[in-house]
Every structure is written in C-alpha cells, then in structure tokens.
C-alpha cells in the first residue's frame with residue numbers, strides 16, 4: 001500500500017514506507033515462557049485436594065515457533081504442574097539465565113503472576129534480563145502492571 005497520510009493521523013511515528021527501515025530489535029535468548037499457577041491460588045486457603053484441568057497452552061504453542069525460527073532457545077514452564085511454583089521458577093531461572101522471561105496472564109492468575117514477575121525481575125537484573133507480560137489480562141489492562149513496576153514490557157494481543 002502506498003504510504004501517504006499514515007503518519008499524520010496515526011500515533012505510530014512511522015508510515016508504512018518507513019516500517020521496513022526500522023531496525024528490528026536484536027533477538028535476546030534464551031527465552032523462558034511461564035504459565036503462572038492458577039489452581040493453587042484459587043484453592044489455596046481450603047483443604048481441597050487440588051484437581052485441575054491443566055492442558056498444554058495453545059498460546060505458547062503459537063509463540064514458540066517464531067522464536068525458534070529466529071534462533072532463540074525457548075523453554076516453557078507450566079507452574080500449574082508444580083507443587084512449589086516460586087521455587088520451581090527460581091531454580092529454572094537460575095539454571096537457564098534467560099534474557100527474557102514471558103508470563104502469560106489471566107485475571108484470576110494475575111496477583112500471583114505479578115508477585116512472581118517482580119521476584120524474577122530482581123533475579124535476572126544481574127545479567128540485564130527483561131520480564132514481559134502477555135495474555136488476556138495483560139491485553140485488557142496493559143497499564144496496570146507497567147504502573148505497578150512489575151515488568152519491563154506488556155504485549156497486547158497476539159504475541160507472535
């Protein structure tokens with residue numbers, strides 16, 4: 001499409017003609033994709049033995065291939081499968097030393113995700129790692145986590 005007035009009424013500073021000239025940011029790797037725990041948070045204060053419908057996440061299945069194709073090492077950590085989510089995350093981060101840790105969020109998992117993201121951000125600061133948030137909650141309320149200084153970036157909508 002011809003780039004004419006795109007830049008005049010768009011908040012994006014580049015018209016479509018300039019888009020190809022914007023250098024892509026350098027790919028940072030490894031990337032750790034984390035699903036924060038939902039079940040433990042929901043049932044945590046009860047005596048219920050937690051049974052949950054954990055199924056592989058389609059969102060990460062969509063995010064991983066373009067990262068792999070771009071040459072990144074990618075790992076997925078599903079904390080709904082862990083008995084000790086904060087410990088499991090801390091150990092995985094210590095072992096992998098990821099350049100980017102991405103958390104997916106639903107509203108119900110957000111309080112726990114925010115706490116884990118904050119702790120991870122401190123843990124990866126020594127090697128200048130970044131924490132990114134995506135998923136339905138982050139897409140609905142992108143300003144919230146940024147204002148609370150939880151993460152470095154929020155991705156709205158499809159992450160790939």
Ligand code: B12
Pocket residue numbers: 038039053054055056057058059060062063080101102103104105106107108132133134135136137140155157158159160
């Ligand atoms: C399929 C589905 C399910 C399936 C999941 C199957 C599976 N294996 O993944 C089942 C039936 C299990 C399910 C259960 C629940 N679901 Co559901 N589900 C959906 C549905 C219909 C589609 C999700 C999907 O797979 N999309 C396709 C993938 C490719 O997209 P995606 O996951 O959104 O991921 C993309 C982006 O969000 C983004 N992204 C996601 N994470 C990240 C992370 C990073 C770092 C980045 C950069 C980007 C990024 O990039 C991804 C690729 O494009 C959505 C509605 C919808 N239309 O989105 C509701 C939806 C996600 N579910 C919802 C809810 C509430 C639930 C339950 C809590 C319901 C309940 N009370 O039990 C449970 C939670 C279970 C759990 N532990 O997660 C809500 C969440 C609302 C909210 N505010 O958070 C939604 C949005 C429906 C709605 N409108 O209310 N669900």
